[in-house]
Every structure is written in C-alpha cells, then in structure tokens.
Amino acid sequence: MAEEPENTEEPKSSKKMIIIIGVVVLLLAGGGGAYFFMGGDEPVAEGDNAEQAQEDAEAAEEEDEEGSEKVLIYYDLEQPLRVNFPQGSRFSLIEIRVSFMSEDAKAEELLEKHKPMIVNNLLMAISAAGSDKLATSEGKQELQKIILDEVNKAMKKMTGKERIKDVFFTRFVMQ
Numbered sequence: 001m002a003e004e005p006e007n008t009e010e011p012k013s014s015k016k017m018i019i020i021i022g023v024v025v026l027l028l029a030g031g032g033g034a035y036f037f038m039g040g041d042e043p044v045a046e047g048d049n050a051e052q053a054q055e056d057a058e059a060a061e062e063e064d065e066e067g068s069e070k071v072l073i074y075y076d077l078e079q080p081l082r083v084n085f086p087q088g089s090r091f092s093l094i095e096i097r098v099s100f101m102s103e104d105a106k107a108e109e110l111l112e113k114h115k116p117m118i119v120n121n122l123l124m125a126i127s128a129a130g131s132d133k134l135a136t137s138e139g140k141q142e143l144q145k146i147i148l149d150e151v152n153k154a155m156k157k158m159t160g161k162e163r164i165k166d167v168f169f170t171r172f173v174m175q
Contacts, residue, residue: 073108
C-alpha cells in the first residue's frame with residue numbers, strides 16, 4: 001500500500017493569495033485617500049463654463065479675503081511734501097511727511113509706481129489749502145481728508161480701485 005504524498009502547495013498558494021489581495025486593497029485605499037486629501041476641490045470646467053467657473057472662484061476668494069482678518073500695511077512717503085506760500089501769508093513754508101494705511105497688499109507697490117502723479121496732486125492740494133487754514137486743527141484734519149481723497153482718486157484712475165484707508169501725518173512743520 002503506497003501512500004500518496006500530500007499536496008503541500010495548496011496551503012501556500014492560498015496564503016500568497018490572501019497577502020496579494022491585502023496588498024491590492026491597501027494600495028487602492030491609499031490611492032483613494034490621497035485623491036480625497038490632495039485631489040481637486042473644484043471640478044474642472046470645460047468650454048463656455050470655464051470662464052464662469054473662474055469668475056465664481058475669484059468671487060469666492062474675495063469673500064474669503066473679506067471674511068478673514070485684515071492685515072494693515074503702512075506706506076511712508078519718503079520725500080517730504082514742501083510748499084512755499086506767497087508773500088503776505090501767515091507762514092511762508094510748510095513741510096509735511098505722510099504715511100498711508102491700506103488693507104491691500106498691492107497698495108505699497110502701486111503707490112510707489114504712481115508716486116510722481118500722487119506727489120504732484122498732493123502738492124497742488126496743499127498749495128490750494130493756504131497757510132492760514134492749515135494753522136488750525138480743523139484745517140489739518142481737512143487736509144488729511146483732502147490728501148486721502150486725492151490719493152484714492154489717483155489710485156482709482158490708475159488701478160480701478162480705491163486702496164488707501166487712512167492718511168497720517170508723521171511730520172508737520174510750518175514756518
């Protein structure tokens with residue numbers, strides 16, 4: 001009576017099959033998890049819908065910026081604004097240094113770019129105000145408002161948006 005040798009290959013192949021299936025499942029789960037966490041949050045639009053999707057994304061980004069905490073940026077106008085007043089005025093010279101406050105990160109770059117026009121407009125506004133008026137506290141506050149309006153007019157003309165929130169005098173000398 002001869003004994004038939006037992007088939008030992010069958011248990012090994014079933015163990016291999018379980019391991020292979022387990023590895024495949026882990027790879028698929030890892031790929032799905034990576035897609036979920038890194039995948040596009042926004043659906044890709046094609047054709048005519050691409051422009052609308054871009055506009056919607058920009059609007060959502062602006063809303064996020066408005067809802068988030070604003071960062072204030074200060075830009076110091078390096079050169080002082082000097083104006084000579086005509087003879088017979090109470091003061092003959094005024095020297096003002098100003099600093100602009102904005103919540104727009106691009107404001108500093110744009111102020112620097114358009115500085116010649118802004119400085120020209122400010123010198124004209126200071127000259128038009130007159131020395132007697134600028135000697136009073138109310139006159140200085142009014143000049144602050146005029147400077148804010150002039151800078152925002154120039155910014156709106158050049159960039160399409162008013163970007164300056166406030167103006168501060170860092171030096172104000174009248175002689």
